Amino acid sequence: MAKDPILGTYQHFKGAFYEVLGIGDEAESGNKYVVYCAIGITENLLDDEAPTLGNRVVRNGAKGALAV
Secondary structure, three states: OOOOOOOEEEEOOOOEEEEEEEEEEOOOOOOEEEEEEEEEEEEEOOOOOOOOOOOEEEEOOOOOOEEO
């Protein structure tokens, strides 16, 4: 059986950051789901071909959105 994820901040491979809030159980099926909240920032990763751009963090419209 898989372990529950560790609570904390994670970065999606596309750049957006999310806060894992906990595990939710569905009463009827017993399935477990990760409950997370969008932090609302995205880091634009550097491309090796354009090193002069630098890292930057931008706000996105997903701040506060909950998902499973």
